[in-house]
Amino acid sequence: MNALSESANSDTISKSEISPENINKIPIVKAPDTVNWKPKSKVWPILQIAAFAAALAESIALPTVQMVKDFPYKIMLILFIAYLIIGYAVSFFNEKLSLKVNHKSQFYFAIGIGFTIWDILSTKTNILPLPFFPGPAQIVQVLVEDSGTLLISTLYSMRLLALGFIAGTILGLVSGILMGWYKQWYYWFFPVLKIIGVVPAVAWIPVAMSLFPSTLISEVFLIVLCVWFPVAFMACGGIENIPRSYFEAAKTLGANEKFLIFKIAIPGAMPSIFTGIYTATGLSFTTLVVSEMLGAEAGLGWYINWAKGWSNYAKVYAAIVIMAIVFSIVLAIIFRIRDRVLIWQRGLLK
Incomplete structure (x- = not known):
């Protein structure tokens, strides 16, 4: 027993060791960088x-x-x-x-x-x-010589993507939150979500071309459909996975339904919502390219289909390079928004 007490006393820091004079001598340990984690090298x-x-x-x-x-x-x-x-x-x-x-x-x-x-x-x-x-020289040559057509095609694709992605995200958030919070909404709409959502959006192309008068509206509808499913599904699941104790504690403090939805349910489901948005981003690009190949008058998908018809694969790869750059920019914007919204998660996740 005396040995244990002596060991404990030897490990404790005395008041003299943490005096103001010795504060500056305590080594500061920096937290490891989780982004730029490669070992330092001069080579x-x-x-x-x-x-x-x-x-x-x-x-x-x-x-x-x-x-x-x-x-x-x-x-x-x-x-x-x-x-x-x-x-x-x-x-x-x-x-x-x-x-x-x-x-x-x-x-x-x-x-x-x-x-x-x-x-x-x-x-x-x-x-x-x-x-x-x-080779890379041919692709760069196309990017320079055909820059005008590629720029117009990129702008057309970005307009289509923005309309469909924003509308699909809003629709997915609203429907997902309603299904996650209200039992009646879950009862009636979740089976519809499971049936329609699992079908690839491009499979609805014949239906969209028949229902809507213009190609643009049909393409926007397809992107809305492919974005809506993952966002709604993850928003609904995120709300359902929030511990009930959070809501019960808020109710005992007098919180009303509006407070429970906007201050607990939605913020608690945000990690799941952003997971759905990431998934929807990749699906929206796939749907965008396929839909533009079938009837659009401009766009990167149209450009790829046109170049393929002439067996000009340098132009095909040039359009793919632009799509990769645009996709990376869109993801970077989403990551920035996520970091601002989920700032409370910093340090909890890798």
Whole structure:
């Protein structure tokens, strides 16, 4: 017993050790960075620049076998190398930027090596022949020469996506909250949700083309349908999974139904709602492309279908690149909104 007490006394911190004079001597332990978690390296930030420099050197030195204007591709490589060099130089004076540059350097190194190998196998040696395997130089050439048509197609697709996604999200939130809160709504509408929601939205194309007078309304309807199901389903499930004790405690303090819905039910279901929105984002892009291929007069889906008809796969891949960029931007916006709404979750989840 005496040994235990002596051990306990030896582990405790005396008042003298936490006096104001010794406060500054206590080491401060920083929380681990969950975003830029790659170990610090002096080599990878340099290697990423070297990889794109190798891609540029290969593009200049080796003769071109395929018919292509590779000047835009070379300019793109030069601009990206300049971007990496500037970021690397500034990172010496900014710790946060230094961690970000270090974290992404391995990924950029792999992209630079990938561009080099891809260009050699296609443009330089024709091992990957046209028209099915265009090289990066052909795709960049299309992005420059056909920029006007691609810009108009992107704007058309963004208009269609915005109309359908916003309307589908609002409809999904309202119906999901009603089904999650009111038993009558759940009784009548949840079976409909299960029946209609599991059917892919593109399967409703013949019905939509017959019901609505214009192609635009039909396409918006399909996107609304594919967004509505995951948002409504997750909103309903999120409210149902909130512990009943939260509502009972609020009622004992005099909370009315409006307070229970808007201050407890909806905030508590927000993590599930955003999960539904993430799922709906991917489904909406798929539905957007398929619907535009069938009857639209413009849009990225229409552009892909038109280019495929002429076997111009460089234009197909150029449209896919733009779609990937737009999709990444939309997801980044949703992540920012989620981080602001769910700021209370910071530190609880990885």
